[in-house]
Amino acid sequence: MAIFSLLTPLFIAILCVFIVVILRSRGNSSNKLQETKKKRKESKPWVDEDLQDGTEILLEDGEDKDDWQDPEExxxxxxFSSARYSVEEMVKRSRDFYELLNQRRSVRFLSNEPVPREVIDNIIRAAGTSPSGAHTEPWTxxxxxxxxVKHKIREIIxxxxxxxYYKRMGDKWVSDLKKLRTNWVKEYLDTAPFLILIFKQVYGQLPNSKKRTHYYNEISVSIACGLLLAAIQNVGLVTVTTTPLNCGPRLRVLLERPVNEKLLMLLPxxxxxxxxxxxxxxxxxxxxxxxxx
Amino acid sequence: MAIFSLLTPLFIAILCVFIVVILRSRGNSSNKLQETKKKRKESKPWVDEDLQDGTEILLEDGEDKDDWQDPEExxxxxxFSSARYSVEEMVKRSRDFYELLNQRRSVRFLSNEPVPREVIDNIIRAAGTSPSGAHTEPWTxxxxxxxxVKHKIREIIxxxxxxxYYKRMGDKWVSDLKKLRTNWVKEYLDTAPFLILIFKQVYGQLPNSKKRTHYYNEISVSIACGLLLAAIQNVGLVTVTTTPLNCGPRLRVLLERPVNEKLLMLLPxxxxxxxxxxxxxxxxxxxxxxxxx
Structure with a gap:
């Protein structure tokens, strides 16, 4: 009985420590993801929330390391052979191409004059020649x-x-953009004959429903957008490079794109x-x- | 005395709970950053460690919200006016440009034949016409x-x-690249007459030593690389888009670039x-x- 009364405080103490450890570790694991998200949002407010979260969460939770691939393919x-120009020609071509691209400006005032569909097809074909990590071609x-549909896109954006402008960006960013006279009224989304929405595929979908890793998908798709901008300029059309902040999920649903696609850019x-x-x-x-x- | 012996277990229990809470919360805060880093590395093994950490840590720790900028500029x-082509011309130009870019291939075997410096100047001028977030032009x-210097770069890479290949990438990635016959021997780093290393400036340096936010710097610099690839193809030269994994800090030091610059790509x-x-x-x-x- 003496031993029992001596052990009681010790027993209660151990029990309490045990309960606290359990409770705190539960709390931690459920809050960890939210904390990470929050920190990321705070640190990079100008990066689309959807783009920030998507890739990393997918890879944290759902990445299948056992991808299908052609065995030993x-x-x-x-x-390989390529076109070969004389030095004079090379210099001239390099200068002409620079001068062509140097005429390019981001234009926010677009007419509703029709543009031939064939031209749109060809500029997208040109964008699709971009290199990509392990040749995954992760773009749509x-x-x-x-x-x-254009009007619905405008409403969402x-x-x-x-x-x-009022809440997420902060005064500094709004002020940085003021000199460009950028604001949230986007008439060009109605007037431009074509809107091109560029989605990056953050992973690929294999026939066996497994996921295929898309290495460097954001960099690859951005390079493709560079080729697209050059192709647009080359035919005498104009655009403005836009990254509609936090509109990705709603536009993805509107356009019925699968969950592995994230909106990277929109070009009218x-x-x-x-x-x-x-x-x-x-x-x-x-x-x-x-x-x- | 009866009350005292009744309170003893309760007192010890409270004390234990208190100690455990203190210890665990200390452990948490000191481990949090390391955990986040570790998780990021594990979740995106193909993203350069330097690129992964740099931007976000800088913005977490060092971002000055009080940037200098021209007041009310x-x-x-x-x-604005632009070149205007007939429909036939547009279609032809779009097709020709696609065909030009579609000849482009990532070439890993480069000759040491000299290339005119003027051509290099012009292709970089062309890349510099890229749009960038809030016109920050965050590239070097x-x-x-x-x-x-080329040989030192080769040694580092x-x-x-x-x-x-042996430790960081994992079997799957190495296997994905096997079919491209990619490995860690990069002879082209010695033979190519020019190596172009593209750095993204993760923030800008203002004259008053404050930092200027570079919105969307990675996307902007990747678009510029797209223009650069088009310009290289246009003059009949070749390259291969490489992202030397985890070489950024050593190459930055070798080339004496400032700490706000992170290596994004290397093109021979x-x-x-x-x-x-x-x-x-x-x-x-x-x-x-x-x-x-």
Missing amino acids: DILHIP FVVVQDPE EEEEEIN VGYPSKHATVPDLKRKPLEDIMVIT | DILHIP FVVVQDPE EEEEEIN VGYPSKHATVPDLKRKPLEDIMVIT
């Missing part, structure tokens, strides 16, 4: 020409953008309107962007 | 022609890549070698990458 290697170009494509203006910005000279070693 | 807006193109540029081969890969047809609505 050894693709045939073939001789959704081309919207239906006026009703303007709704979210107004919230962005068309002719400039008659009274189009652009901010009188200059580009950095070569010596400010190039270093020779 | 309202840039003049000017009329380091052009290496010195054979000794081959050292790290061998570790990548030159003529293909006589016996260059490429894997016989096909690109997805238009209907697999484009959706019309």
Whole structure:
């Protein structure tokens, strides 16, 4: 009985420690994901919430390390040859291409004049020649020409953008954009004959319903967008590179895209309107962007 | 005395709970950053450790919300006009540009034949016309022609890549790349007349030593790389898009770039070698990458 009364406080103490450990570790694991999300949002407010979360969560939770792939597939290697120009031609071609691209401006005033569909097909074909991590080609170009769908896209984007401007972006960012006269009214989403929405596939879907890793998918799709911008400029059309903040999930649902696709960019494509203006910005000279070693 | 002996177990229990809570919460806060880092590395093994950590940590710890900027700077807006082609011309230009880009292949066998410096200048000028978040132009193109520097770059990359192949990448990734006959021996780093290392500036440095936010810097610099690839193809030169995994910090130090710059890509540029081969890969047809609505 003496031993029992001596052990009682010890027993209660151990029990309490045990209960606290259990409770706290439960609390931790349920809060961990939310904390990570919150921290990420706070640290990079200008990155689309959808883009921030998507890839990493998918890979944390659902990545199947046991991907299907062709066993020992050894693709045939073939001789490579390419066009060869004289030095004079090369220099001229390099200068002409720079001058062509240097005419490009982000234009926010687009006319509703029709654009041939064949041109749209070809500029997307050009974008699709982009290199990609392990040749996964992780892009989907959704081309919207239906006026009703365009208008629905505009409604979603303007709704979210107004919230962005007032709540999410912060004074500094709004002020940085003020000089570009950017705001949340996006008339071009109605007027442009085509909207191209570029989705990155954060993973691939294999026939056996397993996932295929898309290495460097965001960088790959951004490079493809670079080719697309060059192709648009090359045919005399205009666009503006937009990344509609936090509209991705609603636009994905509207356009019936699968869950492995995340909106990276939206480009309205068309002719400039008659009274189009652009901010009188200059580009950095070569010596400010190039270093020779 | 009866009350005292009744309270003893209760007192000890409370004390124990208190100690456990204190200990666990300390442990948590000190481990949190490491855990986050660790998780990020595990979840995205193919993203350069330097690229993964850098931006976010900088913004978590060092972001100055009080950036300098021109107060109320309202840039003049000017009329915009652009080249205008007939429908036939547009269609032809779009097709020709697609065909030009579709000849592009990632070539790993480069000759040491010299390339005119003027061409390199012009292709980098072309890349510098890329759009960027809030017109921050967050790129630095380091052009290496010195054979000794090229060789040092090769040594760093081959050292790290061998570790990548054996330790960091995992069997699946190595196997995904096997069919492309990619490995850690990079002869082109010595033979190519020029190496272009593309750095993204994760923030800007203002004259008053404060930091300027570079919105969407990775996407912006990747788009610029897309323009660069198009410019290289346009002059009949070849390259291969490489993202040397975990070499960023050592290459940054070697090339004496500031801490706000992170290596995004490395492109060897030159003529293909006589016996260059490429894997016989096909690109997805238009209907697999484009959706019309």
